[in-house]
Amino acid sequence: MSFDERDYWQGSIRIKDKLYPRFIGGPLDGITDAPFRRLVREFSADELLYTEMRHVACVANDKGGVKSLNFEQLERPLNYQVAANHERFIAQALERIVAKGVDMVDLNIGCPARNVIGSGSGSALMADLPRLKQILVAMRSNLNVPFTLKIRAGFKTVNAVEVAQLAQDCGVDALAIHPRLQTQHFEGRPDYALVAEVKKAIQIPVIVSGGVVNFKTAQMVYEQTGVDGYLIGRGIWAKPWKLHEMREHAAGREFVVDRALIYRCALRHFELMLDYYGLHAVYVFRKHLPFYVRGLPDAAELRKFLVTVTDPELIKQGLTQAMAGSL
Ligand SMILES: Cc1cc2nc3c(=O)[nH]c(=O)nc-3n(C[C@H](O)[C@H](O)[C@H](O)COP(=O)(O)O)c2cc1C
Missing domain, CATH: 1.10.1200 (Non-ribosomal Peptide Synthetase Peptidyl Carrier Protein; Chain A)
Known part of the structure; x- marks a missing residue:
């Protein structure tokens, strides 16, 4: 590892005015729930963790927040992820989320699920930029914490660079990209060349999501993209030590999994x-x-x-x- 590279791996990702370790716990609906996040915290005190996606309408209408605001302060730093297909419910939902205490809020426009895109949210928004812009503006103006966006390569065709620029223009503070089309769901080789293009096109931090399962794959993806952070999805499933392990390996230390x-x-x-x-x-x-x-x-x-x-x-x-x- 060169001197510059070692510096990079010892460095952090800056989101707005805060620094976080480069390895971030990604959202896996039904898997990375509150108990799992609490377990990850027993290994990793300051790594950022995403919650799974909840629609703003669910958050806004959830009596007492029992179903949707299902996190505790000990899980922070936390990026609370929402889906939206309309400006309606955004103000009310974000007020409740922020009042409970989170470090940032993420809008997911990468979800490929049929029921999600059927309602015009998730990755369907990547094919409807006027509506996406309205939602981004509404979210930004209702948030006094950092705002992040998680995108795909595109919906049916690739337009990640255009979407990334729109996000930056609307005041998004960091962008995560899962470089596959909606049609690919979670399979096929992630398009890291596209991630490199997105990284070059915008100034806000870029986080890659897809195929990073250990420090070696993170190094390989860094060489191809130059990104700032790594969202670990399936690589953390039943491996709550994963973010800690990657940080140890990045620092040249051993971590034994037996x-x-x-x-x-x-x-x-x-x-x-x-x-x-x-x-x-x-x-x-x-x-x-x-x-x-x-x-x-x-x-x-x-x-x-x-x-x-x-x-x-x-x-x-x-x-x-x-x-x-x-x-
Ligand atoms: C079972 C499962 C559930 C997921 N749930 C979410 C989710 O709630 N929000 C989201 O942004 N991405 C979700 N994803 C996508 C992942 O966060 C990630 O972008 C994708 O799996 C690629 O990264 P990986 O190769 O590290 O898993 C999910 C993926 C899987 C496999």
Whole structure:
């Protein structure tokens, strides 16, 4: 690593007037929820974490904020992500979000899901720039915290550079780009050459989202794009240590991931989920467990046992025994 590169990896991303580590916890709906973010915090104190996307109408109409404002201050620094298809509800939703206490708010115009684009939000907005502009202006004028935007390469055709320039002109403070079209969903090679074009076209910080799973891939993406930050999506799933691991590797230090760490995290994750979801955690945890145990020698046996058990104490016992290597 050259002297300049080492400086870069020891540096930070500046969003408005604050510095954050370059590796950022990305939004994965249904996965990176409050209990998971709390677990990530046990490894990473100051890394920025995105919440999953919530529509501004849901936030504005949610009585007591139970369903949508489901985060706590200990999860900060937090970037609260919203979707919108209209200016309606924006002022009310943003007031509630900011009043609860967040570090910034993100608008997601990258979501490819059919029900989302069907209502004109998510990545559909990348094909409707007049409406996108109205929404960006409304959000900016209702926010006294930094405002970020998450985009794709485009909707059906590539227009990320144009959208990035519009975002900058409307006062967006940082831009994350997942360089795939809506039609590609989450598959296919991310277009890093497009990310490099976006980075050159605007002055606000650019964060890349897509295919960065460890420090080595971050280095490779940096060489191709020159971006300021890295949003880690699927790479953090069942790996709550990931942002810390990447930071250690970037500093030239080792970080060992062994079966004891994996099972310790799975157990802690389950405990945090029980606190948050109550007994329903038993079922929600079933989508995380296969990702924790993937590749471990006793994975199949343990998974078979844990996904049939409904008593949380038995699940904890199973994970504790696995951690000690006695299962
Ligand atoms: C299961 C799943 C849920 C996702 N949920 C969101 C979301 O709520 N908001 C968002 O901006 N992106 C969401 N994404 C997209 C990711 O944040 C990310 O942009 C994409 O997966 C590419 O990055 P990766 O290769 O690091 O996963 C989701 C992706 C997946 C696979």
